[in-house]
Amino acid sequence: MLIAAAQFTSVPGDIEANAARMAALITEAAGRGAGLVVFSELALTHYDLRLIAADPAGLPVLPDDARLAPVREACRASGVAAVVNAAGRAPEAGARPTIASFVYGPDGALLTRYDKMHLTDQESEIFAPGATHGRFTLGGIRFALATCYDNSFPDVPARAAADGCRVYLASSFHDSAERVARYAGLARDNGLQVVLANGTEVGSPGPACGLSGVWLPSGERVASAAEWTEPVPGDGAELVLSDARDRITLMADPAVAAIPVKECGEPLVDVRTAAPALLVAADRHDERGAFAYLREGVLRRLLAAQEALPDGLRLQFVEGYRPPGLQRRYFEEYADELRAGFPEWDGARIHQAASRYVSPPEIAPHSAGGAVDLTLITADGADVDMGTPIDASPEESDGACYTSAPGLTPAARANRRVLAAALTAAGLVNYPTEWWHWSYGDRYWALATGADHALYAPKELAEQ
Numbered sequence: 001m002l003i004a005a006a007q008f009t010s011v012p013g014d015i016e017a018n019a020a021r022m023a024a025l026i027t028e029a030a031g032r033g034a035g036l037v038v039f040s041e042l043a044l045t046h047y048d049l050r051l052i053a054a055d056p057a058g059l060p061v062l063p064d065d066a067r068l069a070p071v072r073e074a075c076r077a078s079g080v081a082a083v084v085n086a087a088g089r090a091p092e093a094g095a096r097p098t099i100a101s102f103v104y105g106p107d108g109a110l111l112t113r114y115d116k117m118h119l120t121d122q123e124s125e126i127f128a129p130g131a132t133h134g135r136f137t138l139g140g141i142r143f144a145l146a147t148c149y150d151n152s153f154p155d156v157p158a159r160a161a162a163d164g165c166r167v168y169l170a171s172s173f174h175d176s177a178e179r180v181a182r183y184a185g186l187a188r189d190n191g192l193q194v195v196l197a198n199g200t201e202v203g204s205p206g207p208a209c210g211l212s213g214v215w216l217p218s219g220e221r222v223a224s225a226a227e228w229t230e231p232v233p234g235d236g237a238e239l240v241l242s243d244a245r246d247r248i249t250l251m252a253d254p255a256v257a258a259i260p261v262k263e264c265g266e267p268l269v270d271v272r273t274a275a276p277a278l279l280v281a282a283d284r285h286d287e288r289g290a291f292a293y294l295r296e297g298v299l300r301r302l303l304a305a306q307e308a309l310p311d312g313l314r315l316q317f318v319e320g321y322r323p324p325g326l327q328r329r330y331f332e333e334y335a336d337e338l339r340a341g342f343p344e345w346d347g348a349r350i351h352q353a354a355s356r357y358v359s360p361p362e363i364a365p366h367s368a369g370g371a372v373d374l375t376l377i378t379a380d381g382a383d384v385d386m387g388t389p390i391d392a393s394p395e396e397s398d399g400a401c402y403t404s405a406p407g408l409t410p411a412a413r414a415n416r417r418v419l420a421a422a423l424t425a426a427g428l429v430n431y432p433t434e435w436w437h438w439s440y441g442d443r444y445w446a447l448a449t450g451a452d453h454a455l456y457a458p459k460e461l462a463e464q
Contacts, residue, residue: 188219
């Protein structure tokens with residue numbers, strides 16, 4: 001996944017103008033392959049505390065405020081998530097506002113809200129502090145949210161790392177290059193990739209310096225926007241992009257195996273007879289037809305997803321259930337290929353790398369009947385450009401098999417977003433290293449959705 005830090009000069013107090021500018025930047029970021037855009041602190045109104053204090057009824061907003069409709073629609077239309085920082089209206093009547101980050105998902109719906117926990121003295125005169133840390137999962141990556149002064153407290157990033165976050169998103173209004181440079185230590189000390197969206201122009205406490213950027217877990221700065229020192233023509237808008245694919249939670253991650261399973265007893269069903277409306281790829285066969293089985297609940301959701309597709313498109317089912325013994329063989333064969341190609345890698349690295357492409361047998365969603373490999377085709381059965389064939393490995397495709405890979409053609413990117421929108425709305429989750437792999441009810445689904453247990457355990461077809 002590419003993540004964009006958006007840097008621009010907000011129009012003080014003009015929510016409509018700033019929301020429109022954010023929507024345009026989200027659309028631009030989508031065109032450059034980004035899956036998430038982060039904006040600076042109070043970007044919706046500009047960081048002007050006097051303006052907000054003077055208009056407590058008009059400037060604080062809820063996530064569903066009509067003035068934010070362009071942002072939500074841009075997310076939905078482009079399939080990109082966004083972190084929008086604003087003066088947040090409290091849900092309780094009469095409560096003070098907060099400095100809030102609204103996270104809108106690729107469907108335009110609210111994923112989470114984070115209210116800034118640490119306030120400066122000036123901010124405390126207007127805003128109330130938040131009480132809970134900001135977390136969300138997108139594209140197989142667990143993110144932490146922090147806002148400006150939060151980042152002065154070492155326990156904030158430390159807690160993020162302890163909670164399993166891989167990427168740390170900071171919406172800020174810092175005034176100096178020296179202050180921005182401290183993010184190198186924050187990244188290095190906590191093993192986090194850090195993305196900073198910093199403000200520009202003069203705010204109520206003074207000027208912000210821009211320099212939005214990205215730091216790797218090593219502390220190395222790999223991207224930077226321009227420094228703001230004086231007004232420039234226009235709004236100085238700039239997108240800083242970084243690749244976070246190596247921060248994806250893989251199937252081999254201990255967090256996946258740690259998810260408990262409470263087998264629900266749902267049967268495996270043959271999609272060829274249970275769902276004639278679902279087209280099964282003609283080139284897939286095995287002696288028992290095991291590939292065509294799925295858990296009943298997964299099949300039900302696939303049919304709902306197909307109904308949600310635009311006219312002229314349909315799903316093509318390629319593979320569902322995979323017996324545990326076959327899954328083990330696939331994993332070991334791919335691990336052997338990696339050993340031959342990378343003899344310097346140790347066993348742990350081979351296991352982790354293999355899990356990008358084939359799930360470890362002990363937790364494999366296919367062997368639980370909860371995963372399906374599929375693609376889009378036209379209504380008359382013609383292929384659709386998805387960027388790579390199904391089952392293309394990271395090595396064969398130069399990483400283009402990753403769902404949010406950069407460098408895809410506009411058509412392939414658009415088609416992947418159409419597929420993702422339909423399947424996500426039906427309740428399935430994607431394994432981000434394989435655009436074609438979607439699941440429900442398995443351990444990876446539970447981790448991605450926050451469910452406290454998986455519904456499906458690996459099983460043999462003979463148990464039916």
